[in-house]
Amino acid sequence: MEIIDAAVEMARSAGELLQGRLGAVDSVEFKGAVDIVTEMDKAAELLIVDAIRERFPEHGILAEEGSEVVSTSPYRWIIDPLDGTTNYAHGFPIYCVSIGIEEGGVMVAGVVYAPALDEIFTAERGKGAFLNGDRIRVSKTAKLNTSLLATGFPYDIRTSKDTNLDHFGNFAVRSQAIRRAGAAAYDLCSVAAGRFDGFWEMKLRPWDIAAGLLIVEEAGGVLTDFNNGQVDLERGEVLATNGLIHPEMLAVLQSKTGCRDMSGQQAKKL
Secondary structure (H helix, E strand, O other): OHHHHHHHHHHHHHHHHHHOOOOOOOOEEEOOOOOEEEHHHHHHHHHHHHHHHHHOOOOEEEEOOOOOEOOOOOEEEEEEEEEOHHHHHHOOOOOEEEEEEEEOOEEEEEEEEEHHHOEEEEEEOOOOEEEOOEEOOOOOOOOHHHOEEEEOOOOOOOOOOOOOHHHHHHHHOOOOEEEOOOOHHHHHHHHHOOOOOEEEEOOOOHHHHHHHHHHHHHOOOEEEOOOOOOOOOOOOOEEEEOOOOHHHHHHHHHOOOOOOOOOHHHHHOO
16 A cells, blocks of 8 residues: 555654654743643654655645645545654653544554654554554453553643543552553554553544554554543544453443542442
């Protein structure tokens, strides 16, 4: 498929550009209290968008830093040029380039490239998911109690009452461990590769998850919102698991039981 090969080339080129300036950005702008953008976010986005316009000029584009092209074409590219900007600005090497491609509103291809690790995750609908060319599958962990989970927190954590901290506490005492790496696209790919058994997060944007959702699906994972409904790219509420622990994670997300109520009848309701 020509389009995914092109997406891989674009992701690698953007990743090489980013890796050359890891931890050495010149400017940081604040879009919110903790939401930042660097000149490298913009440079990587421009590189990708220019390449799309050259090779697929009729295609639509939605990108994090404002490069939007509305088109009558059934194809739309959804781009996060730098997922994990805070990590990147501090020199922490967990960040990635994410490119998802829709056809007629359905995600048909996804590419996520982590330059510092030289890991490229790819998927085409119906053809499986791959890491550096090798087929990947979700884990076989069957119980939440022995699961390694991942999550993140929304940018409005300082002002909103809906912050994910309650869910974090509930899962912290019910799982083996939780990791918070700071790049949702990479977290999703880690579920697909069987490294994480489950991932949940809220208030994500389409570019954070478009590619990763397809990669998880093609790796055999299960994707829903917190109420077991279909994931809405615009709403950005995601539960991604290996399928085996999905019911348990849904039960925790839907429970009003506090993280300290781990004994007695309240805990048993989970």
